[in-house]
Amino acid sequence: MAKGASLSGFPEWLPSERAVEQRVIDTVRKVFELNGFLGIETRAVEQGSSLLKKGETSKEIYLLSRLQEVGSESDTPVEDRLGLHFDLTVPLSRYVVENSGALTFPFKRWQIQKVWRGERPQEGRFREFVQADIDVVGNGDLPEHYEVELPLVMVSVMEELRAFGMPKATVHANNRKLSEGFYRGLGLTDIEGVLREVDKLDKIGAEEVTKLLVQECGADQSQAEACLALADLTADDGSSLRLGFETLCERYNINHDTEAYTLASEGLATLAMIVDEAAKIRPGAVIADLKIARGLDYYTGSVYETFLDGAPALGSVCSGGRYDNLATQGKKRYPGVGLSIGLSRLVSYMLHSAGAKPSRVSPAAVLVAVWDEESRSVSNGIAAQLRKRGIAADVSPSAAKLGKQIRYADHLGIPYVWFPANSGDSPEDSKGEQVKNILTGEQQNADCLSWMPDTVYAQQSVQIEDKAQA
Amino acid sequence: MAKGASLSGFPEWLPSERAVEQRVIDTVRKVFELNGFLGIETRAVEQGSSLLKKGETSKEIYLLSRLQEVGSESDTPVEDRLGLHFDLTVPLSRYVVENSGALTFPFKRWQIQKVWRGERPQEGRFREFVQADIDVVGNGDLPEHYEVELPLVMVSVMEELRAFGMPKATVHANNRKLSEGFYRGLGLTDIEGVLREVDKLDKIGAEEVTKLLVQECGADQSQAEACLALADLTADDGSSLRLGFETLCERYNINHDTEAYTLASEGLATLAMIVDEAAKIRPGAVIADLKIARGLDYYTGSVYETFLDGAPALGSVCSGGRYDNLATQGKKRYPGVGLSIGLSRLVSYMLHSAGAKPSRVSPAAVLVAVWDEESRSVSNGIAAQLRKRGIAADVSPSAAKLGKQIRYADHLGIPYVWFPANSGDSPEDSKGEQVKNILTGEQQNADCLSWMPDTVYAQQSVQIEDKAQA
Numbered sequence: 001m002a003k004g005a006s007l008s009g010f011p012e013w014l015p016s017e018r019a020v021e022q023r024v025i026d027t028v029r030k031v032f033e034l035n036g037f038l039g040i041e042t043r044a045v046e047q048g049s050s051l052l053k054k055g056e057t058s059k060e061i062y063l064l065s066r067l068q069e070v071g072s073e074s075d076t077p078v079e080d081r082l083g084l085h086f087d088l089t090v091p092l093s094r095y096v097v098e099n100s101g102a103l104t105f106p107f108k109r110w111q112i113q114k115v116w117r118g119e120r121p122q123e124g125r126f127r128e129f130v131q132a133d134i135d136v137v138g139n140g141d142l143p144e145h146y147e148v149e150l151p152l153v154m155v156s157v158m159e160e161l162r163a164f165g166m167p168k169a170t171v172h173a174n175n176r177k178l179s180e181g182f183y184r185g186l187g188l189t190d191i192e193g194v195l196r197e198v199d200k201l202d203k204i205g206a207e208e209v210t211k212l213l214v215q216e217c218g219a220d221q222s223q224a225e226a227c228l229a230l231a232d233l234t235a236d237d238g239s240s241l242r243l244g245f246e247t248l249c250e251r252y253n254i255n256h257d258t259e260a261y262t263l264a265s266e267g268l269a270t271l272a273m274i275v276d277e278a279a280k281i282r283p284g285a286v287i288a289d290l291k292i293a294r295g296l297d298y299y300t301g302s303v304y305e306t307f308l309d310g311a312p313a314l315g316s317v318c319s320g321g322r323y324d325n326l327a328t329q330g331k332k333r334y335p336g337v338g339l340s341i342g343l344s345r346l347v348s349y350m351l352h353s354a355g356a357k358p359s360r361v362s363p364a365a366v367l368v369a370v371w372d373e374e375s376r377s378v379s380n381g382i383a384a385q386l387r388k389r390g391i392a393a394d395v396s397p398s399a400a401k402l403g404k405q406i407r408y409a410d411h412l413g414i415p416y417v418w419f420p421a422n423s424g425d426s427p428e429d430s431k432g433e434q435v436k437n438i439l440t441g442e443q444q445n446a447d448c449l450s451w452m453p454d455t456v457y458a459q460q461s462v463q464i465e466d467k468a469q470a
Numbered sequence: 471m472a473k474g475a476s477l478s479g480f481p482e483w484l485p486s487e488r489a490v491e492q493r494v495i496d497t498v499r500k501v502f503e504l505n506g507f508l509g510i511e512t513r514a515v516e517q518g519s520s521l522l523k524k525g526e527t528s529k530e531i532y533l534l535s536r537l538q539e540v541g542s543e544s545d546t547p548v549e550d551r552l553g554l555h556f557d558l559t560v561p562l563s564r565y566v567v568e569n570s571g572a573l574t575f576p577f578k579r580w581q582i583q584k585v586w587r588g589e590r591p592q593e594g595r596f597r598e599f600v601q602a603d604i605d606v607v608g609n610g611d612l613p614e615h616y617e618v619e620l621p622l623v624m625v626s627v628m629e630e631l632r633a634f635g636m637p638k639a640t641v642h643a644n645n646r647k648l649s650e651g652f653y654r655g656l657g658l659t660d661i662e663g664v665l666r667e668v669d670k671l672d673k674i675g676a677e678e679v680t681k682l683l684v685q686e687c688g689a690d691q692s693q694a695e696a697c698l699a700l701a702d703l704t705a706d707d708g709s710s711l712r713l714g715f716e717t718l719c720e721r722y723n724i725n726h727d728t729e730a731y732t733l734a735s736e737g738l739a740t741l742a743m744i745v746d747e748a749a750k751i752r753p754g755a756v757i758a759d760l761k762i763a764r765g766l767d768y769y770t771g772s773v774y775e776t777f778l779d780g781a782p783a784l785g786s787v788c789s790g791g792r793y794d795n796l797a798t799q800g801k802k803r804y805p806g807v808g809l810s811i812g813l814s815r816l817v818s819y820m821l822h823s824a825g826a827k828p829s830r831v832s833p834a835a836v837l838v839a840v841w842d843e844e845s846r847s848v849s850n851g852i853a854a855q856l857r858k859r860g861i862a863a864d865v866s867p868s869a870a871k872l873g874k875q876i877r878y879a880d881h882l883g884i885p886y887v888w889f890p891a892n893s894g895d896s897p898e899d900s901k902g903e904q905v906k907n908i909l910t911g912e913q914q915n916a917d918c919l920s921w922m923p924d925t926v927y928a929q930q931s932v933q934i935e936d937k938a939q940a
Contacts, residue, residue: 007515010515012512013510014569014572014573015509015510015573018509019509020506021511033865034857034860034862034863035862036833036837036864036881037833038485038489038831039488039489039492040483040485041483042482043477043480043481043482043598044514044584061533062531062536063536063537064532064534064554064588065543065588066531066533066589067531067533067553070533070543070548071544073543074540082477083537093664094476099484102484103484104881106867114514116514118534118535118537128513128514128515143867143868145846149850151507159915217696220575247716277847281847282852339600357508361508361574362508363506363508363509364506367506367563373615377747377751380751382621387505390504391504391506392503393504394505395506397613408574412508412574414506460654462616
């Protein structure tokens with residue numbers, strides 16, 4: 001259905017697909033709340049001036065204009081116009097500054113909302129999609145321990161989503177200070193440029209990146225080689241990370257008595273702490289991977305990307321990092337660390353690659369049959385009693401032949417059909433209330449004031465279709 | 471906070487306020503699902519041509535343009551541009567037509583989403599707000615019983631929302647056929663015009679409406695008087711409705727042998743059925759009120775507005791009706807009936823007039839204290855155990871003095887503070903795990919593998935502040 005979206009880049013789900021997405025969102029929210037994050041929602045629009053701050057993404061903005069402004073839209077500078085937010089980080093930084101007096105810091109917030117990107121839609125890219133973010137924002141300072149706790153919350157989320165068919169996820173962490181210190185130690189100065197090119201490694205390969213480092217960032221062949229050697233370093237514990245890094249420093253003559261090295265070792269210490277602390281709680285869930293660069297220039301320390309076993313095509317499904325300077329207010333500074341999941345892409349994977357589907361299309365566990373339109377209020381009364389006790393119930397659209405009513409339940413996946421008491425033409429025909437499980441064929445006498453569905457049929461849930469069977 | 475929104479018309483809530491909104495949305499969704507409605511979400515944008523179909527609202531549209539299009543936006547006709555949806559009905563009609571082959575009819579759907587109106591914001595009017603809609607859409611035909619069942623679902627919703635401080639709600643129903651037949655019987659022909667003017671009754675009063683009927687709709691004084699007499703008719707059962715209507719027909723010489731009267735009696739029969747059937751299930755919840763007109767021209771039968779006891783300033787909080795021709799596809803017709811709640815306005819009322827507030831700001835029931843940064847992983851481990859058993863837990867931001875850690879819990883309304891085992895300096899000082907309810911002062915030994923919070927503190931909930939006390 002995303003494939004068949006009538007407007008390219010704007011996915012829309014069928015009710016059965018939306019049921020999966022809804023339960024994914026419920027699950028993600030549950031994990032966020034269990035971890036004590038506060039939910040907020042921000043308006044869909046921001047001032048153009050806020051959206052344009054982040055240079056790299058300016059091309060992706062949708063600007064708004066009221067119908068009355070058509071023809072004179074360009075009279076207003078883009079900075080003064082409203083645009084749709086393209087992420088949840090820019091709105092968060094504004095929200096924190098505007099409401100700083102009313103918030104408790106460190107401010108831990110979750111936010112699940114749609115974002116929009118006004119780009120030319122490419123294969124698998126959405127112009128509208130749901131993002132699920134957590135961030136912790138400090139007032140003035142922010143303890144480092146959040147840099148390991150937040151990726152671990154996202155690991156918990158990804159673990160919960162395995163029930164929806166997602167593969168195991170691994171967070172790959174790096175640290176901007178480590179990379180910057182190393183590059184400076186090599187004698188490079190265009191740090192943002194180097195990060196931008198290294199970020200392309202997975203897409204264009206080492207050879208092309210080497211060329212770009214030389215052509216665009218003023219690197220010589222040996223410096224470029226060093227950048228790639230650093231990017232090649234991975235480790236799942238702090239001591240092997242340190243060892244690998246020191247080996248590189250030695251090989252490329254990076255002197256310990258330099259500011260560059262001091263900066264790098266700050267980043268190294270944080271990164272080593274992250275992998276070691278994470279390993280205590282979830283061994284193997286977070287590794288150091290020094291090719292992680294992240295294109296966005298507001299990160300100042302830790303950066304994260306998350307990859308799925310056996311689904312490299314999906315790329316990073318959860319990314320983020322630490323930003324010390326995103327939000328400021330006069331002399332006040334609000335450093336933060338946060339990660340973001342692109343939920344729509346995950347849901348698309350669950351539906352189209354993992355075989356996730358709802359146990360039933362309708363939330364109703366019961367369809368109450370209707371013998372004739374005159375007695376519809378009897379059927380409505382039964383449904384009302386069931387709902388009072390938390391059992392979702394629908395009532396048959398029409399007093400059609402029973403077979404047709406059962407087909408309606410079947411189409412919607414409603415497991416039970418309820419038959420109201422039927423006086424019948426003769427005493428022998430008269431029956432009390434009965435309920436039939438149309439999946440098992442089992443039929444029994446029942447009282448709508450006390451009957452309960454079997455646990456497995458009580459709630460709509462999500463199942464993974466056995467591809468071999470299907 | 472809505473008052474203090476930094477952008478007029480775009481409300482944003484503080485975390486404590488959002489907690490109320492979130493639980494309102496959860497509650498509304500629960501009622502929709504209990505009644506067997508399927509949840510969908512539609513994209514935020516529609517083609518300009520779809521949005522402009524409904525003439526009356528064209529002024530309220532926000533159009534989109536990509537940043538690259540700035541300066542040349544007007545080259546594209548408005549019909550071919552994208553705009554943000556201003557309701558959930560236009561998207562539904564498109565969705566049904568596009569997906570008709572994959573849906574089960576009658577299609578019962580709920581949808582809770584933001585909508586946008588590009589109007590000049592007036593007092594209390596939002597440019598961005600959350601709407602909660604239910605509709606039933608048939609394929610070809612749609613049984614009349616939905617015209618009483620849908621308003622009753624909304625009555626259930628409003629009943630549930632009384633826990634959030636909302637007053638009792640009453641649905642006021644009318645029928646377009648009844649009004650149109652009556653107006654035609656009087657000899658009037660500009661039916662849309664008359665409906666539009668009668669719709670203004672609450673705002674500008676009978677005298678002004680009379681003037682407008684004469685000036686704008688070609689009515690003479692007696693015809694205008696008759697329109698107002700009809701609008702004055704209310705009834706809470708079918709027979710007194712019939713009696714009142716027949717009295718008016720007699721007084722204004724509306725002949726039974728006319729097409730106009732036949733049309734009116736069709737509407738009368740439906741409206742009488744609605745109030746009588748609704749009274750069986752929820753006496754007094756739905757009344758006939760013949761001044762209900764609804765400005766929108768796509769309604770073809772029943773129309774509804776919902777008013778709150780003691781809150782006339784809020785106007786109608788839930789409106790809708792039957793539309794036989796909103797969605798068509800070639801010769802196919804998809805008649806529907808639906809109602810829509812403007813949730814943001816209700817939440818605003820709850821927060822600012824009814825004193826609704828969350829039992830705590832944080833979803834966490836427990837804050838785990840941290841003795842020193844070295845033992846933070848012990849505190850993290852305790853929190854992880856609690857979360858595993860569904861108990862939301864936060865961990866103290868820093869190993870500050872205990873008083874400061876407790877203040878952090880207090881600010882967020884977290885009821886319990888957990889003290890990890892403390893080896894102490896001497897054997898007498900050493901203590902096992904303990905948990906303290908900081909609201910009651912009660913402190914006890916506890917084991918994070920088995921301890922449960924008191925039920926009243928288990929989940930974040932919404933309370934109504936006693937205004938007298940406050």
